[in-house]
Amino acid sequence: MATIRDVASHAGVSTATVSRVVSGRGHVSLEARERVLAAVAELGYVPNALARGLKTRRSRSIGLLIPELVDPFYLHVAQAVEDVASAAGFRVILGNSNASAERERTYVDLMLAHNVDGVVFGSLKPPRAAVRILQEKGTPTVLIDEPPLDLAVDSVRGDNVGGARALTRHLLAQGHRRIALLNGLDGALSVEERERGFRQAMAEAGAPVDETLISRDPWTLAAGERRAATLLDIRPRVTAIFTGSWFLGIGALRALEGAGCAVPDDVAVATFDDAPFAESRAPFLTAAAQPVHEIGALATRMLLDRITGRECGPPREEILPTHLIVRASSAIVSLPASRGAARR
Amino acid sequence: MATIRDVASHAGVSTATVSRVVSGRGHVSLEARERVLAAVAELGYVPNALARGLKTRRSRSIGLLIPELVDPFYLHVAQAVEDVASAAGFRVILGNSNASAERERTYVDLMLAHNVDGVVFGSLKPPRAAVRILQEKGTPTVLIDEPPLDLAVDSVRGDNVGGARALTRHLLAQGHRRIALLNGLDGALSVEERERGFRQAMAEAGAPVDETLISRDPWTLAAGERRAATLLDIRPRVTAIFTGSWFLGIGALRALEGAGCAVPDDVAVATFDDAPFAESRAPFLTAAAQPVHEIGALATRMLLDRITGRECGPPREEILPTHLIVRASSAIVSLPASRGAARR
DNA sequence: CTGTTAGCGCGTTCAC
C-alpha cells in the first residue's frame, strides 16, 4: 500500500506537493504535477481516507440508518441516497436498525466513530435519544418519515394525510362505507397522519368509523395477514380494507386469498406505499428462487473468515441450490401448491 | 467530541490505560477500570474509528459493491450482508455500481481509501480489473454471482444450471415445446449457465431449440417488455417464455398483458429469481405512492447542503405529495375478463 | 511555487 511518502520520493518532491496535486488545492508547477501524477499511476497510490479524515475532521461519508432495507419504501430511499451521495463524492455507510431503538443507538455511535459528516435517519419511532446525540456532536441530520421532534432538525416525508384521504375517498367513491384501517404501531407520525387522513375523508363523506375496524400492528406481511384474517370474522363484514403500508397490504391480500374472498368483488384493498413491480395484473410468476439470504450471509461469513485469518486455504467456490416455485404464470392446475413455498 | 485524552485526564490515568480498558486488551486494575468507565460514560466518549484504523491498519468495515440495489436478488443479498457484518461488529460501506465497470473501479478505490477489511463484490460482468486491484492490495474479496475468474478469489452463487434446468423441465412437463429464453447480456456467468441449463433440459426432452427465440438484453423491466413484445410477433408463436431474471419476467408479463395474451393459457411464463411479494395471486394493489426516490434524494441533498454549509438556516420540514394509483384491488371496472376467470 | 514541521486521535512498545 503505497503512501504519500512513497509517491513523494518517487517523484522527487515533498509530501506536501503530492498532497497539493492529489487534493487539487494550492498551486503546483506543471512539471512537478506531471511527475507526481506519473508516480501516483505507477505505484497505484490511493490516498488514505482515514488519515485524511483524521486530519481534516471530515470523512466525506454519510450514514444511512433505516429500519428495514427490504421495505420498498426504504429500499428506494436508500437507492436515492446512495445515488445522490456518490454523485457528490460521498460514501454511504449503511445501517439497518430493524426498527430497534437500541440498534439505532449503537449505529449512531458507530457512525460517529467513523466521523460521518452527516446522517440520513429513517425511523419508525421518533428517535429522540439518537438524534440528540447527533446534535450534541454537531452532526447534521435529516429525518425521514418523522417530524423534526422537539429538536431542531431537518426532515422529509410524504404527504401522509393527503395520501390517506385520497385513498379513502377513492374507496368511498367505489361505494364502500364499511372500511377497515390496518395501520402501523403507535408512536410513528406516519401512522397517526394516515389515520387522520382516513378519518377526515370518512367524516367528509358522512361515513361512520367503526373503531373495531381500526388496528395497529407492526409493518410486516405476517402481521397484515393475521390481522386481516381476524378482521374477516367481524360481522357485518367489511367491504374494503385500507392498509397503512405495502407489507400490510400484501398480507391482507394473502389473508383474503386464504379465506376465499374475491378481490375486489368481495373485499377491496388499497394501500399506502407502492412497490416497483406492483403494476402487473398478471397471475404470479413461477420462479427458480435462489437462496438470496444465504448467498449474502455466506459470502459475508467467508469474507470475515478471511479477514480474521480463520480461513487461509485456497479460494472456495460455493454454489447454493435453487428452489423451484410453481405459480399461476405457468401452471394452470396447481393453485394451492404454490402457497407451500413460503419464503424465509 | 471527547478524545481519549479527555477521558484519561478525567479519570486521572494515562491514555494508555484508557486504551487498554476500552479495547479490552492488557491488564488494568479494577479500580482504574472503574474510573475509566465512569469517565467514558460521563463524557459520552466514542473511540475514533479513523484514528484507530490508522494505527491498526484495520477498519472493521467491509465494502459491499453491487450492480443494482432494487434488484430483488441483490437487495436480499445486501440485507444479509448487512445483517451478518453488523452482528460481527463490522460496518458496511454500500456501493451501487449501476453495472458500470468504471463505477466499479471508482468504488474499489474509494473502499481501499477507506481501508475496508474486505469486499463483497457482486457484478454482472467478470470484474477482472477491479478484483486485481483488490488482490494487489491484499484485500480479501468474495465474488457474488461470478466465477473466481483466473484470479484466486472466493465466490458464491446459486446453482444456475440446475435452476434453469428445473424451470425448463417444469415448462416441458406442462406440455410446452416452443419455449423462448429471454436472457441477460453476454459475458455474465449466470447468463451462460442459465442458458446451458435450458439447453440441457430441452435436449433431454428431445425438444428442438429455435435459436431465434433466444435473446440477450439488459436485466431490466423495460428490456424484458420490449423483447417479449417483439417475440410475440414470431410465428409459430411461443407457448412459454423463460426469463433469466425477475425484471425480465415482470417485463414479459407486462408485454403479454399489453398484447392481450392470457397467462398462462396463451403463453406461460417462468423466471429465474424470486421476489418477496411475488407470491400473491390477487389482483394488484391500489396504492398511494410516495415519491420514494425524491424523498431519499431530497433528504441527501439537504444533508449535503448542511455539511457543506450551503444551508445554515432554521430546520426545514419538507412534505412531498403522494400519488394515487388505482388498480384492480379496489376498482371493479378495470379488470380484463380473461384474467378474472383464471382465478377461482 | 515548494519544503519543513506539527499535529489529527489512537494503539503500542518500552521503560518504570
Next chain:
DNA sequence: GTGAACGCGCTAACAG
C-alpha cells in the same frame, strides 16, 4: 499494573 513517547498517513501553517 501503569505512563511516556512514538508513529500510523495525511493536511495545514508557515517558511523559504
